[in-house]
Structures are given as structure tokens and as C-alpha cells.
Amino acid sequence: xxxxxxxxxxxxxxxxxxxxxxxxxxxxxxxxxxxxxxxxxxxxxxxxxxxxxxxxxxxxxxxxxxxxxxxxxxxxxxxxxxxxxxxxxxxxxxxxxxxxxxxxxxxxxxxxxxxxxxxxxxxxxxxxxxxxxxxxxxxxxxxxxxxxxxxxxxxxxxxxxxxxxxxxxxxxxxxxxxxxxxxxxxxxxxxxxxxxxxxxxxxxxxxxxxxxxxxxxxxxxxxxxxxxxxxxxxxxxxxxxxxxxxxxxxxxxxxxxxxxxxxxxxxxxxxxxxxxxxxxxxxxxxxxxxxxxxxxxxxxxxxxxxxxxxxxxxxxxxxxxxxxxxxxxxxxxxxxxxxxxxxxxxxxxxxxxxxxxxxxxxxxxxxxxxxxxxxxxxxxxxxxxxxxxxxxxxxxxxxxxxxxxxxxx
Amino acid sequence: xxxxxxxxxxxxxxxxxxxxxxxxxxxxxxxxxxxxxxxxxxxxxxxxxxxxxxxxxxxxxxxxxxxxxxxxxxxxxxxxxxxxxxxxxxxxxxxxxxxxxxxxxxxxxxxxxxxxxxxxxxxxxxxxxxxxxxxxxxxxxxxxxxxxxxxxxxxxxxxxxxxxxxxxxxxxxxxxx
Numbered sequence: 166x167x168x169x170x171x172x173x174x175x176x177x178x179x180x181x182x183x184x185x186x187x188x189x190x191x192x193x194x195x196x197x198x199x200x201x202x203x204x205x206x207x208x209x210x211x212x213x214x215x216x217x218x219x220x221x222x223x224x225x226x227x228x229x230x231x232x233x234x235x236x237x238x239x240x241x242x243x244x245x246x247x248x249x250x251x252x253x254x255x256x257x258x259x260x261x262x263x264x265x266x267x268x269x270x271x272x273x274x275x276x277x278x279x280x281x282x283x284x285x286x287x288x289x290x291x292x293x294x295x296x297x298x299x300x301x302x303x304x305x306x307x308x309x310x311x312x313x314x315x316x317x318x319x320x321x322x323x324x325x326x327x328x329x330x331x332x333x334x335x336x337x338x339x340x341x342x343x344x345x346x347x348x349x350x351x352x353x354x355x356x357x358x359x360x361x362x363x364x365x366x367x368x369x370x371x372x373x374x375x376x377x378x379x380x381x382x383x384x385x386x387x388x389x390x391x392x393x394x395x396x397x398x399x400x401x402x403x404x405x406x407x408x409x410x411x412x413x414x415x416x417x418x419x420x421x422x423x424x425x426x427x428x429x430x431x432x433x434x435x436x437x438x439x440x441x442x443x444x445x446x447x448x449x450x451x452x453x454x455x456x457x458x459x460x461x462x463x464x465x466x467x468x469x470x471x472x473x474x475x476x477x478x479x480x481x482x483x484x485x486x487x488x489x490x491x492x493x494x495x496x497x498x499x500x501x502x503x504x505x506x507x508x509x510x511x512x513x514x515x516x517x518x519x520x521x522x523x524x525x526x527x528x529x530x531x532x533x534x535x536x537x538x539x540x541x542x543x544x545x546x547x548x549x550x551x552x553x554x555x556x557x558x559x560x561x562x563x564x565x566x567x568x569x570x571x572x573x574x
Numbered sequence: 575x576x577x578x579x580x581x582x583x584x585x586x587x588x589x590x591x592x593x594x595x596x597x598x599x600x601x602x603x604x605x606x607x608x609x610x611x612x613x614x615x616x617x618x619x620x621x622x623x624x625x626x627x628x629x630x631x632x633x634x635x636x637x638x639x640x641x642x643x644x645x646x647x648x649x650x651x652x653x654x655x656x657x658x659x660x661x662x663x664x665x666x667x668x669x670x671x672x673x674x675x676x677x678x679x680x681x682x683x684x685x686x687x688x689x690x691x692x693x694x695x696x697x698x699x700x701x702x703x704x705x706x707x708x709x710x711x712x713x714x715x716x717x718x719x720x721x722x723x724x725x726x727x728x729x730x731x732x733x734x735x736x737x738x739x740x741x742x743x744x745x746x747x748x749x750x751x
Contacts, residue, residue, distance in 0.1 A: 228598035233591070
């Protein structure tokens with residue numbers, strides 16, 4: 166088999182979609198062709214990242230809650246009138262609707278021209294206007310408070326104080342960002358000054374605003390879960406990263422902002438929890454040592470996928486919580502299920518190394534990263550393996566994290 | 575014949591509840607906009623209701639049938655609007671390990687570039703990737719769902735993955751799994 170033929174079969178090879186005969190021919194070619202080996206590694210990486218991206222994106226959306234109600238009306242009515250016909254009937258019902266519609270069309274046209282900078286300069290960036298909602302693909306949703314805390318560099322209670330600046334994504338674009346001054350009242354995790362800058366997509370009065378994560382307003386109090394960006398600018402972790410505090414009670418976005426935030430239906434739904442209880446719970450979770458494997462986006466991941474003969478590299482972060490200084494040591498073992506009930510030998514063909522596997526921590530509240538390398542030899546049977554990484558933290562006890570490793574044959 | 579096929583509304587509602595997330599998520603991934611995904615969800619189940627007599631479980635699974643209607647509806651619709659670009663200003667890409675701030679931003683940029691690269695694909699190429707790498711359908715199932723030959727599925731997946739990788743800048747390094 167030559168390179169051109171093999172090249173056209175690489176994705177099918179990775180997907181296990183070749184006949185045994187063709188698979189053998191591709192394997193034979195790969196064992197002698199370095200260029201095609203590199204190509205298949207790159208394709209496998211793209212496949213993996215694509216799976217992650219599709220899953221994360223899909224996790225971030227759910228159908229609208231009223232979907233059935235609308236559908237029921239349509240199916241109950243039998244044949245639907247066409248949109249144009251339905252609209253015409255609606256207009257004819259009341260003559261004033263025609264006038265209002267014309268005015269609206271004029272307003273929309275003017276709005277478009279305004280948006281294209283054809284008309285006059287922008288209004289005051291801090292002024293309140295009617296936002297135009299846009300969708301957002303959050304990098305990840307969070308299953309529970311533990312996962313959310315692990316992904317946050319800083320968790321703090323505070324108040325939205327003022328707008329620091331409004332910037333535009335591109336000179337002629339319609340996407341704006343607002344940097345807010347967030348005045349800290351209490352730090353639950355991380356180290357920050359008494360005021361931090363929080364970067365948010367959208368700008369009041371200028372159009373773009375993320376519907377699921379609407380703009381803050383001055384004077385609002387929140388517990389924010391923040392990711393640290395360049396130049397000490399912070400990003401809240403999407404709608405999951407903001408919890409509004411009103412009169413000593415805590416509300417998640419779906420409760421506080423009356424927006425259809427469907428993704429809170431099953432998780433991280435807080436509706437008037439006492440502020441002190443919420444803070445105590447978050448603090449307890451945030452102060453506990455924790456291991457986190459990270460994907461390319463530096464967000465938590467527990468499932469890895471590779472193929473026979475493949476290699477995985479990742480980082481594992483150790484959050485010290487409120488403990489330290491002390492010594493940390495890792496040990497790796499295979500377990501027979503994802504609950505880690507029984508240790509079983511790791512196949513000889515799988516090497517799982519962590520570097521460094523021992524280190525000494527300094528003050529509490531720090532994160533230490535180690536590099537993880539998983540190598541699966543060509544003669545290892547495919548299948549699903551569960552691997553537990555156990556840590557022993559001097560003075561703070563022990564813990565573990567279990568990952569799922571899928572080896573595709 | 576299933577109860578919903580004989581026109582029982584409660585059974586149809588149960589069917590809707592069971593599959594609305596699957597259809598909506600697929601529609602969102604294939605079209606890239608929430609607005610389109612909501613329309614597709616509605617159109618798919620209207621089609622299911624109207625064509626309920628034609629579905630034959632012996633010829634294929636209900637899920638495959640739903641995939642087929644979803645793909646057809648997504649391909650039929652014209653792209654209304656591209657999603658807004660994700661925020662990238664002020665981010666400083668870096669290539670050094672263990673320099674957390676820069677690395678966080680660089681990794682986020684890579685992830686966002688992948689989503690944008692995906693968005694740059696036309697819908698028939700995007701659909702094939704969604705069916706394979708989100709739904710884990712076999713090539714034969716994809717061929718059935720998209721009504722295209724098996725060989726076309728094979729070549730389209732290979733071609734689209736390469737295209738995607740090319741748009742990502744041809745990164746061959748496997749890291750950060």
C-alpha cells in the first residue's frame with residue numbers, strides 16, 4: 166500500500182471501520198512510513214479534540230422549556246397555515262397593527278444602519294439600552310460544586326462597583342466587552358486584591374450581550390467563580406460562575422435573572438439558600454485538597470481516549486486547599502470499576518507515569534502541576550480501563566481521582 | 575405499531591420528552607445557532623407526527639429515523655446567521671508549560687479555534703462529523719441517516735477531518751488530553 170491510498174483510509178482506520186484485510190495493510194504501511202504515522206497521530210488528536218468540543222458544546226444547551234407546548238398546538242391544529250398567511254391574517258385583524266409593523270420595519274432598518282456605523286457615533290457605553298441577545302458556547306458545564314471549585318482560580322463574594330472600560334472585539338465588529346470593577350468582600354478561594362477586574366462579553370446599550378450570561382449591573386452582589394486571565398483580568402465561568410446575593414440569600418442565574426437557563430434544572434440550582442450556608446459549603450469544598458486532570462482548555466476532564474499504540478499527555482493539578490507546607494506523593498493503580506472498588510494489575514502494555522510524582526508544597530492555597538504520560542503498546546488489548554491516582558498529603562490525609570481510559574482497537 | 579403511531583397524543587408527548595434533547599443537541603451542533611436548533615426541533619417532531627404511519631421499526635431504529643429527519647431539516651434550512659465570535663481580545667498566546675495564565679489563554683484559544691473551524695464547515699460536512707463523533711454512529715448508520723453511499727461517508731469523514739486539522743494550523747502535537 167502506498168501513502169496516497171493509506172492517507173485516504175486513516176480516519177476509517179482510527180474509527181475501526183476497515184475490513185481486517187485492509188486494516189492489516191494500513192498497519193503494515195504505518196509500521197514503515199513515518200510521515201503517515203505523524204499524519205495519523207495528528208488526525209487522532211483532531212478526532213479527540215473534536216469529540217471533546219462537540220460534547221462540551223452539546224452539554225451547554227438544552228431545548229426550550231416551552232417546546233412541547235408550542236409543538237402540541239401545531240399538531241393539535243392539524244395543518245399549519247403558512248407563516249406568511251398567518252402573519253397576513255394577524256395584520257388584518259387590527260388595522261393599527263399594520264402601522265406599528267411599518268414603524269417597526271423602519272426602526273429595524275435604522276438599527277441595522279446604526280449597527281454598521283452608517284449612522285452617527287456610538288452612545289454612551291455605560292448607558293442602559295435594550296440588549297440584543299446572542300448565543301454562547303460555553304467551554305464546559307459543571308456538574309457539581311466540587312467540579313466548579315476545582316476549575317476556579319478565585320471564588321469571592323463582592324459587589325459590582327463600576328465599569329472600567331468597554332472594548333470592541335474588532336474595529337468594525339459588533340461584539341463588545343465590558344471590564345467591571347468587582348469589589349471583594351470575602352475571598353473563598355485564591356489570592357486577590359480587594360478589587361478585581363472581571364471581563365464580560367457584551368456592553369450595555371451597544372448591542373451584543375450573552376443571553377445566558379447577561380451583563381452585570383452596578384451595585385449587584387455576587388459570589389463569582391473566576392478564572393484568571395492575562396494581566397490580572399478575570400473571567401467568570403459562564404452562567405455557572407455567578408450566584409446572585411440578595412438580602413442574605415443566594416440565587417443561581419436561573420432563579421435570579423428570570424432567564425430560561427435550562428441547564429440549571431438538574432444541577433447547581435440555588436434558590437434562596439442562606440448566604441452563610443452557601444459560603445460555608447463552598448469554602449469547605451474549596452479548602453479541601455483535590456486532584457484535577459485537565460484537557461486542552463485547562464478544564465477538568467476524567468475520560469481519556471486513545472488507540473492501541475497511542476500516547477496521551479495531560480496535566481494533573483494538585484490543589485492544596487487550606488493545607489501546607491507539606492509533602493505530596495502520587496501512586497497509580499488500576500481499579501476494576503469507576504468507583505475504584507478493587508485494585509487489579511495494569512496490563513504490562515500500559516505505562517502511566519506522573520512527573521514529578523513527589524514534591525513539597527509551600528503555603529496553603531496553591532496549585533502544583535505534574536505531567537502525565539500514558540503510553541499504550543501495540544500489543545495491549547483494547548477496552549476500557551479505570552486508573553486511580555492516589556495522593557498522600559503530609560498533614561492533610563489522602564485522596565484519589567479515578568480516570569476512565571478508553572483504548573480503541 | 576407503537577401507540578404514538580396510532581395517533582395517541584400522550585404517547586407522542588412521551589416520545590418527544592424522550593428524544594427532544596437528542597434532537598435539539600444534534601440540531602444545535604449541526605446548525606451552530608440556538609434559533610435554528612429550536613426551529614429544527616419543532617420541524618422534526620412535526621414531521622415525525624405527520625409521517626408516523628410510515629415509520630417501520632423493522633427497517634431501522636427510531637433513533638436512526640430521527641437522525642435522518644434531523645439531518646434533512648438542518649441541510650434544508652439556510653444558514654440564518656453565523657454565531658458571534660468568541661471573545662479573544664487581550665489574550666496573549668504562549669507556548670511555555672506551567673506558566674498558567676498564558677497557557678490557560680492559549681489553550682482556550684485553541685479550543686475556540688476548533689469551534690470556529692467547525693463553524694466554517696458547510697452543513698453536510700459538519701453533520702457527518704456530528705453523527706460520528708458526537709453520536710458515535712457507525713459509518714453504515716451514518717450512510718443510512720444521510721442517505722448517501724458508505725464510500726461517501728468514509729471519504730467525507732477523512733476529508734473533513736483533514737480539512738478541520740488544516741484550519742487549525744496543522745498542529746500535529748498531541749497534548750492536553
